[in-house]
């Protein structure tokens with residue numbers, strides 16, 4: 392198969408470029424949800440979610456629009472409070488990770504950069520105020536290099552393209568060396584080629600740093616290309632929990648993956664997801 | 668002031684076109700639009716004129732030349748519309764006597780004092796009401812009610828209260844300047860992108876840091892719209908107040924000249940007011956450009 396040559400070439404290229412690695416010991420946080428529920432008024436969005444994500448796993452969450460993917464992600468990172476059940480994040484030496492701490496980061500579809508801070512300043516936002524200024528700048532510069540924007544640190548965000556802005560947002564999320572990175576359709580607004588580029592980048596930094604990644608996506612192909620495990624959300628619970636065993640890096644043309652993609656799409660549209 | 672300042676910043680700016688016109692350049696508060704880049708040739712004079720720095724002066728210069736020509740040819744009566752050269756002569760005469768610098772000083776000081784007091788209170792209340800629901804509930808309704816009273820309508824009352832000394836003018840200017848500052852500051856804070864605020868929270872920013880790094884910079888374009896609008900109101904109020912009741916300042920100088928039928932001095936006073944207004948607006952625009960460098964609309 393043609394995969395082999397591509398594999399060895401890409402692995403050779405994957406030099407350990409991550410910057411924050413020096414600043415913080417690495418490793419992922421594990422996530423455990425028990426009987427998690429969230430209702431908005433009468434509307435029960437999440438009913439009863441039980442889930443364990445081991446440290447360092449790359450999980451993709453797919454589901455129809457409005458099924459509660461973003462809600463689940465916001466609950467996990469602590470941006471929202473559940474109406475039932477509970478959430479435990481652990482894996483940090485100091486015990487649980489607090490939302491808002493540098494151990495848990497979330498990326499959205501919009502880059503949410505501060506337009507009045509230069510690119511490097513935006514990445515520094517990810518580092519908090521505890522580190523000395525010089526160190527913050529150094530880490531920000533190195534993290535920008537890791538997302539291939541090392542030379543753009545002095546520019547205003549408004550001059551960057553959509554994909555570049557999203558890479559800055561990724562650098563900001565990675566700067567503190569998080570143990571859990573939640574991604575809510577981070578590539579949803581990008582064109583197809585930029586998406587593939589960003590997918591590779593996300594996979595690369597994930598492999599280098601070993602954080603736990605939870606990716607919400609509309610694109611089943613993207614989920615299959617990146618994730619160890621795919622969760623299908625339907626009717627407020629996890630309707631299917633599939634393991635993607637193919638070795639990385641994966642190729643879109645792979646017939647095994649194509650078959651899996653077909654099964655997931657069936658699961659999404661047949662409402663018989665539990666049966667697969 | 669008009670209700671236009673209540674609308675989103677871009678519209679508010681358009682509403683503020685009448686005074687000062689440059690406010691129309693004010694950008695929207697959120698994500699900046701794509702930068703419009705004009706190719707500039709700095710090398711040639713035509714290039715520089717077309718560039719906008721000089722082209723704006725072509726028409727006024729032409730008008731002055733025609734005006735002077737007509738006056739010299741005897742088409743304009745000196746006691747109705749004196750020639751530009753006569754006005755310049757008046758300026759030289761009054762500068763030599765010390766009356767002009769003194770009047771300018773007095774008027775400028777008045778304007779600034781009223782501006783600092785009214786603008787300061789407007790900014791403070793705008794920030795407070797933008798940041799705190801309680802503060803807003805407490806004061807906003809009353810402020811909106813007072814806003815509907817045209818501040819110049821208070822002149823008779825103010826004269827009764829303060830006589831015609833400095834207190835009256837300071838009060839009127841401060842009152843006039845207050846509302847544009849207040850409303851645009853409030854509006855700016857309200858319209859800071861909530862996604863950015865959420866981002867700040869996620870990244871662990873505390874209240875103070877959130878204010879200085881996210882909320883205030885986000886509100887700044889709108890605050891500048893208020894500032895420039897307020898500067899316009901400041902001069903307008905001062906002109907009216909000085910013309911009606913003053914014992915010094917440019918307005919007083921003009922009224923005195925009117926009694927002695929010195930049309931050139933009256934014209935000079937009007938021009939001085941215009942120049943002072945222009946200077947204030949230019950300074951505000953410079954500040955705006957310096958502090959909004961991140962915004963594509965202000966980038967060179």
Ligand SMILES: Nc1ncnc2c1ncn2[C@@H]1O[C@H](COP(=O)(O)OP(=O)(O)OP(=O)(O)O)[C@@H](O)[C@H]1O
Nearest residue numbers: 431434436454455456457458459460461462463609
């Ligand atoms: N703050 C809120 N108040 C009321 N209802 C909400 C709120 N947030 C989400 N919902 C509702 O919860 C449901 C799930 O929303 P959520 O944003 O999680 O969907 P999603 O799966 O992320 O959809 P999409 O794929 O379109 O982003 C929707 O019906 C939505 O209307």
Ligand SMILES: [Mg+2]
Nearest residue numbers: 460461462575
């Ligand atoms: Mg969503």
